[in-house]
Amino acid sequence: MEKREVHASVKDESLVNKRRNQMIKGAVTLFKQKGFHRTTTREIAKAAGFSIGTLYEYIRTKEDVLYLVCDSIYDQVRERLQKDLDTKQGTLESLKRGIANYFRVMDEMQDEVLVMYQEAKSLSKDALPYVLKKEIEMVGMFEDVINRCVENGELVLAKQQVQMIAHNIFVQGQMWGFRRWALQQIYSLEEYIELQTELLFKGITLNERG
Template sequence: MAKHNVHASVKNEKLVAIRREQMIKGAVQLFKQKGFHRTTTREIAKAAGFSIGTLYEYIRTKDDVLYLVCDSIYENVKMRLEQALSMEKVSVGSLRLAIANYFKVMDELQEEVLIMYQEVSSLSKESVPYVLKKELEMVELFEDILHQCVENEEIVLTSEEIGVIAHNIFVQGQMWGFRRWVMQKLYTLEEYTELQTNYLLHGMHMKK
């Protein structure tokens, strides 16, 4: 799945990845404190630990930083879910692993996720669909796992049910971050994952 084309004049891909990771971390903290509009690219460069001139070797505009935040989240989710899909036979066990891995990503990147949703309206009208498309691609990863569980005759679900359940999983992962002020007082991440997974599976028609 193609990434948004964020231009970099530097050709060393490893260095680009390192610098952009530094940029994302610095920008997320600034966006959290000041918001997207009140944060300057100069401040992002300083928070990332390099000059404004260096910053513009890796991005063209401040909008690019939000794209990079979105792509960072998506790539982490994709990588974790592919661990479940790489099993010899995708099963309910694979689904459990995928949900656990996804919830871990949402826990690790909760600040980035929160910023992405708070600031997506700051992007241009033409740019917003890109971020929304990435969200749907993450949901589709769960749909793929559910479809394979159906094909392997472990669960019985219609296509409509698969779509709803995939969206439910996606939202439950986000809820851990969005409502962390209360969730983390009630459950550990592992307890929350187990409860949500069991609740989801209870609503499915499991094959005997």
């Protein structure tokens, strides 16, 4: 599935990227506070630090901004995951490290994660499948690590179990962002990482013994 093209009348690619990054930053704050539908393009322009006229040189609609926000968030997470997730080693220790690093990324991007969960449903029909496909690809990174553990004899899991565990890890990381109002009253980030990892590994090893 191809990346959706967002039209810009400005031809300088570095300037387009710079302005859109300013736009994304301002939009995340506004969408978190007010939601996508109640936020105006004029407010996004102001938060980004330029005029409404300038804004429309880089996008055509408010929906374009939401798409850019979602696309940017997933790109950032995937980039960090690719850097921190060792898909080749195939040890339980590398899986544990990968989970901890992913949860820390989710902590750093709490506002963005919250916006994703609240507003992704407002994406247009042509944009939503592309964004959701990117999420599935990131879940696939965890599947690769777990599968390598299976190949190395560190775990005994069926294909469906591997897929479910990968999805669980992914959602547990995001949960730190969208349930933070409750979780952060009980756990520090490191406590949350330790407890979730302990519960996950207990389930995996129980399954292995079974």
